[in-house]
Structures are given as structure tokens and as C-alpha cells.
Amino acid sequence: MxxxxxxxxxxxxxxxxxxxxxxxxxxxxxxxxxxxxxxxxxxxxxxxxxxxxxxxxxxxxxxxxxxxxxxxxxxxxxxxxxxxxxxxxxxxxxxxxxxxxxxxxxxxxxxxxxxxxxxxxxxxxxxxxxxxxxxxxxxxxxxxxxxxxxxxxxxxxxxxxxxxxxxxxxxxxxxxxxxxxxxxxxxxxxxxxxxxxxxxxxxxxxxxxxxxxxxxxxxxxxxxxxxxxxxxxxxxxxxxxxxxxxxxxxxxxxxxxxxxxxxxxxxxxxxxxxxxKRDDYLGLGLNSSSMVDNLRWKNTEDLSDYTEVFSNPFSEADFFRGDNALLKPEETGRQDVPVSTIIKDVHLLSHKEQMEESMFLGLRMTEGISKQDFFDTFRQDFDYTYGETVLKLKEKGLLKEEEGRVFLTDKGVDISNTVLAEFLLDQ
Ligand code: SF4
CATH class of the missing domain: 3.20.20.70 (Aldolase class I)
Incomplete structure (x- = not known):
């Protein structure tokens, strides 16, 4: 384990x-x-x-x-x-x-x-x-x-x-x-x-x-x-x-x-x-973004708000459960994310959004996406999810597939935004 x-x-x-x-x-x-x-x-x-x-x-x-x-x-x-x-x-x-x-x-x-x-x-x-x-x-x-x-x-x-x-x-x-x-x-x-x-x-x-x-x-x-x-x-x-x-x-x-x-x-x-590769990351400081366990949020971009909220050292308890009501866990269903005046755009990514994002981001790398890694992460077969899209893009010479990996061709890189948009899934 x-x-x-x-x-x-x-x-x-x-x-x-x-x-x-x-x-x-x-x-x-x-x-x-x-x-x-x-x-x-x-x-x-x-x-x-x-x-x-x-x-x-x-x-x-x-x-x-x-x-x-x-x-x-x-x-x-x-x-x-x-x-x-x-x-x-x-x-x-x-x-x-x-x-x-x-x-x-x-x-x-x-x-x-x-x-x-x-x-x-x-x-x-x-x-x-x-x-x-x-x-x-x-x-x-x-x-x-x-x-x-x-x-x-x-x-x-x-x-x-x-x-x-x-x-x-x-x-x-x-x-x-x-x-x-x-x-x-x-x-x-x-x-x-x-x-x-x-x-x-x-x-x-x-x-x-x-x-x-x-x-x-x-x-x-x-x-x-x-x-x-x-x-x-x-x-x-x-x-x-x-x-x-x-x-x-x-x-x-x-x-x-x-x-x-x-x-x-x-x-x-x-x-x-x-x-x-969608590893977890924590943003610290003004306007920084975080994604932890598929929950996203962003710090404020207001310099005086940010500086003021953190101006005094306070404990974790203050920040997450304190009287200053910085936290409303019921809004996120999670205990580890502060919801306060300085936190915005809190969003828990759905399974579908996670898969889409893994394609948009993963295909930026020349090594592309491993179908096995996709299955290990999402417990969903890659070909079942994206088989048709990949076939269509391969026929147009925009994607390639080798040894269980899918990646962009040079032509695909040329119009990468259009290619990546093809990986949006229907509801
Ligand atoms: S003004 Fe913007 S681009 Fe220029 S150094 Fe500062 S952050 Fe970088």
C-alpha cells in the first residue's frame, strides 16, 4: 500500500x-x-x-x-x-x-x-x-x-x-x-x-x-x-x-x-x-493556482487583501476552522481547502474533466500519452474513450500511435489547439 x-x-x-x-x-x-x-x-x-x-x-x-x-x-x-x-x-x-x-x-x-x-x-x-x-x-x-x-x-x-x-x-x-x-x-x-x-x-x-x-x-x-x-x-x-x-x-x-x-x-x-502529467501542485502567494487531489483553487490577485489576510501568523485551526470564518467546508465537501476572501475559483474536477485535461496536457509532450497509464489512472479503457477520435486524427496525419503511446505529429503540433479540442468528451 x-x-x-x-x-x-x-x-x-x-x-x-x-x-x-x-x-x-x-x-x-x-x-x-x-x-x-x-x-x-x-x-x-x-x-x-x-x-x-x-x-x-x-x-x-x-x-x-x-x-x-x-x-x-x-x-x-x-x-x-x-x-x-x-x-x-x-x-x-x-x-x-x-x-x-x-x-x-x-x-x-x-x-x-x-x-x-x-x-x-x-x-x-x-x-x-x-x-x-x-x-x-x-x-x-x-x-x-x-x-x-x-x-x-x-x-x-x-x-x-x-x-x-x-x-x-x-x-x-x-x-x-x-x-x-x-x-x-x-x-x-x-x-x-x-x-x-x-x-x-x-x-x-x-x-x-x-x-x-x-x-x-x-x-x-x-x-x-x-x-x-x-x-x-x-x-x-x-x-x-x-x-x-x-x-x-x-x-x-x-x-x-x-x-x-x-x-x-x-x-x-x-x-x-x-x-x-497532472501531479498535485500547491500555489503559494498572490494569484497562485493549486490542484490537489483534483480540486482546483486560486489565491486572490488583490495584493492588499493577500498581504492583510496573512499578515499575522495564525494556526492551521484558525485558518481552517477558526472564528474568522475563513473556512466553509460544506462548500467544497473537503476539510483541507480554505474558502475565504482570498481564495477563488474552487472547483472539483469531474472524472470526465480529468480525462480531458490529461489529454490536453499530456499531448503537449513529445512522449505523448501512454494508454496503459490512462487506464491505470482512470480505470477506463483508452480506446473505448478516445479510439474514434484517435483514428480520425491519425487518418489526417495529426496523431501517431507507437508502442501503446499516442502523440502529436509535426503537422499535429502545427495546429495543436484544434487537435487538442477534439479530446473534449460529450456529456
Ligand atoms: S513585467 Fe511581466 S514579462 Fe516583464 S519581467 Fe515582469 S513578469 Fe516578466
Missing amino acids: KSVMDKKLRLYLHIPFCVRKCKYCDFVSFAGKEEQFEAYVDSLCNEIRVRGEVYKDREISSIYIGGGTPSILPEDLLERIVNALNQSFHISGTKEKRKGFHLQKKIRPVTEFSIECNPGTVDKKKLKAYKKMGINRISFGLQTSDPEGLKALGRIHSFDDFIESFESAREAGFDNINVDLMQAIPEQTLSGWQRTLALLTTWKPEHISAYSLIVEKGTPFYEMQQKGQLSLPDEDTEREIYYYTKEFLEKCGYRRYEISNYAIPGFECRHNIGYW
């Missing part, structure tokens, strides 16, 4: 502060709120303690500090967060272990612990401090090497800033570094993109994410687009960029393991794979 410790949990922590807002950004993040850093971190630590009590029997399999720009925080504030995590959760370990006086053979860290950093917001001292805290993976947001592109996006850094930060991370001992790139940005051409990839790969990051820009409502880019002032590459250029990326990065030793993610084998992001 599985012990509770076998039930893994992934943690996401949100730091909602940035130096300046990028022109395309619709994330919950604020610029110019330095005076709120400390209060927010204190509240986050209190939330960590409360939630840690609830999930003390779960083993933490990965931690991801994202934002915003987490690296904007001074080291001492970040250290408070990491200390609270270590005191509150069962973290398997993030460093090589010593046994007696003998250093054990170096193994990959048990718990992947990532932090997002923007170039120009870290230096060697800060990165060394991260390393000491047990952080073992850095994710840099570069987006492009092209100065015009960086300016158009409203980024705060230059390519030289990136190189400096990247080198500092290597010197601080980080051997697992991701770099985020962005495709389909204003005025981007195939040759400009080729330059970015050629430059970046000389620095040999272990992991590269390459997402396409999406113009979101409420951003300066959206306004510009409405006024006809945003010149984006056409669909053909976007496709060329996509195919070139896969081909070029494969030649450089990277493997595409998800629609937009490439890694040197062995350095795939375990935290994100957890999302695509």
Missing part, C-alpha cells in the same frame, strides 16, 4: 514584483512597489507555514519560484522564504548528501528547486546566496538577443546584461540553467531569430523555452495592435521560426520534449513535466 509520503506535491511560489512592466505582460506583477516587499514576504511566509501544516505528510518533489521577477528581492528576504519552506514542508533535499566524512557520489539533486531571474537583477553574490539556500536551477528571461527586439518588448536588460548574469550563475556553480526566448515578437525575422539561437547556444544553457508572443487584452501591445501600430511576423514566418528552432537545437544536442521546450537530455524541467 502507498504511504502518504508517496503522494508527492509540487510547490509554486509567486513573487509579484518587477522593475518595470514589459509591454506584452499580463501577469500579476507590479513595478515600483519596493516598500511592499517585506510585508508581502512576511505574509507569504505565514501562508507557507499554514499550508505546510496541512500538507506536512506530502513529500515535495519540486519547487518553483516564479513571478514577476523573484530575483528583484534582496537575498535576506528570499532567505526568509526558503527558511519557511524548509521548516514547513518535507523537502527531500536539494544538495548532494554527505555520509560520515565521505562525500557520496554526486547525484542529481532530489528536489528540483528553480527560481526565475531577469538579467541585470542578479550578481555573483546574490547567485552564490541562492546556491547556498539550495536553489539548483536558474531560469533567465532573455526573450531575444536583438537590441531592437528587447526595446520593443520593454525589457529592462541588454544581451550583454544577460551574458554577465549567465556567467555569474555558472561561476556560482549552477549547472542547470534555462533561458526563455520569445517568438513572433514585433518586427522579428527568421534571420534575426537565427542570430538569437546561434548566440545563445554558444553559452550552452541546459534548457531553452521558446514560447510565442500572445497579445493579451489590457497590455500596451494590445492597445498598439488596436491602433494598427504593432507589426508582428506573419504566420508563415512564425512556422519557419518554429521548424528552424527544432532543427537547429537538435543539431546542438537539445531534444524537444514539449511543444515549446527543449533540453539537453536529463535536464528537462521536472516541475513543468509535473504540470503536464
Whole structure:
């Protein structure tokens, strides 16, 4: 029988502060709120303690500090967060272990612990401090090497800033570094993109994410687009960029393991794979999302509400059953989920929704879906559930099936949103 410790949990922590807002950004993040850093971190630590009590029997399999720009925080504030995590959760370990006086053979860290950093917001001292805290993976947001592109996006850094930060991370001992790139940005051409990839790969990051820009409502880019002032590459250029990326990065030793993610084998992001495989995850901090045992919920995006609710340390009992009526268990039928002013969108996924979601997410990965795993998880035959859909998509050359696994073809990746929509089940 599985012990509770076998039930893994992934943690996401949100730091909602940035130096300046990028022109395309619709994330919950604020610029110019330095005076709120400390209060927010204190509240986050209190939330960590409360939630840690609830999930003390779960083993933490990965931690991801994202934002915003987490690296904007001074080291001492970040250290408070990491200390609270270590005191509150069962973290398997993030460093090589010593046994007696003998250093054990170096193994990959048990718990992947990532932090997002923007170039120009870290230096060697800060990165060394991260390393000491047990952080073992850095994710840099570069987006492009092209100065015009960086300016158009409203980024705060230059390519030289990136190189400096990247080198500092290597010197601080980080051997697992991701770099985020962005495709389909204003005025981007195939040759400009080729330059970015050629430059970046000389620095040999272990992991590269390459997402396409999406113009979101409420951003300066959206306004510009409405006024006809945003010149984006056409669909053909976007496709060329996509195919070139896969081909070029494969030649450089990277493997595409998800629609937009490439890694040197062995350095795939375990935290994100957890999302695509629907592992349980707990979001901590402003606007963070959680899914535990198929129950979803989200923290508020109101910074003052969040900071105020968690401003005082209180016990698990206060939070879940206390006089402050933060919990109404009858609303969820579950005892472990707080329902309060700061929690929203609570939803228990039905069996059908779980199956659909496993297809949408699982098919994003190049290894696709294992029919056996599907049966083991849902106790429902894969072919009985999706046989017809798969057959139809295979005939159109959008899906492939090999050795009991179903996955997207290149053509399927091209129109992945349309393909994935086919996996919605009838009522
Ligand atoms: S750094 Fe990231 S989170 Fe901050 S404004 Fe830019 S895109 Fe948004």
C-alpha cells in the first residue's frame, strides 16, 4: 500500500514584483512597489507555514519560484522564504548528501528547486546566496538577443546584461540553467531569430523555452495592435521560426520534449513535466493556482487583501476552522481547502474533466500519452474513450500511435489547439 509520503506535491511560489512592466505582460506583477516587499514576504511566509501544516505528510518533489521577477528581492528576504519552506514542508533535499566524512557520489539533486531571474537583477553574490539556500536551477528571461527586439518588448536588460548574469550563475556553480526566448515578437525575422539561437547556444544553457508572443487584452501591445501600430511576423514566418528552432537545437544536442521546450537530455524541467502529467501542485502567494487531489483553487490577485489576510501568523485551526470564518467546508465537501476572501475559483474536477485535461496536457509532450497509464489512472479503457477520435486524427496525419503511446505529429503540433479540442468528451 502507498504511504502518504508517496503522494508527492509540487510547490509554486509567486513573487509579484518587477522593475518595470514589459509591454506584452499580463501577469500579476507590479513595478515600483519596493516598500511592499517585506510585508508581502512576511505574509507569504505565514501562508507557507499554514499550508505546510496541512500538507506536512506530502513529500515535495519540486519547487518553483516564479513571478514577476523573484530575483528583484534582496537575498535576506528570499532567505526568509526558503527558511519557511524548509521548516514547513518535507523537502527531500536539494544538495548532494554527505555520509560520515565521505562525500557520496554526486547525484542529481532530489528536489528540483528553480527560481526565475531577469538579467541585470542578479550578481555573483546574490547567485552564490541562492546556491547556498539550495536553489539548483536558474531560469533567465532573455526573450531575444536583438537590441531592437528587447526595446520593443520593454525589457529592462541588454544581451550583454544577460551574458554577465549567465556567467555569474555558472561561476556560482549552477549547472542547470534555462533561458526563455520569445517568438513572433514585433518586427522579428527568421534571420534575426537565427542570430538569437546561434548566440545563445554558444553559452550552452541546459534548457531553452521558446514560447510565442500572445497579445493579451489590457497590455500596451494590445492597445498598439488596436491602433494598427504593432507589426508582428506573419504566420508563415512564425512556422519557419518554429521548424528552424527544432532543427537547429537538435543539431546542438537539445531534444524537444514539449511543444515549446527543449533540453539537453536529463535536464528537462521536472516541475513543468509535473504540470503536464497532472501531479498535485500547491500555489503559494498572490494569484497562485493549486490542484490537489483534483480540486482546483486560486489565491486572490488583490495584493492588499493577500498581504492583510496573512499578515499575522495564525494556526492551521484558525485558518481552517477558526472564528474568522475563513473556512466553509460544506462548500467544497473537503476539510483541507480554505474558502475565504482570498481564495477563488474552487472547483472539483469531474472524472470526465480529468480525462480531458490529461489529454490536453499530456499531448503537449513529445512522449505523448501512454494508454496503459490512462487506464491505470482512470480505470477506463483508452480506446473505448478516445479510439474514434484517435483514428480520425491519425487518418489526417495529426496523431501517431507507437508502442501503446499516442502523440502529436509535426503537422499535429502545427495546429495543436484544434487537435487538442477534439479530446473534449460529450456529456
Ligand atoms: S519581467 Fe516578466 S513578469 Fe515582469 S513585467 Fe516583464 S514579462 Fe511581466
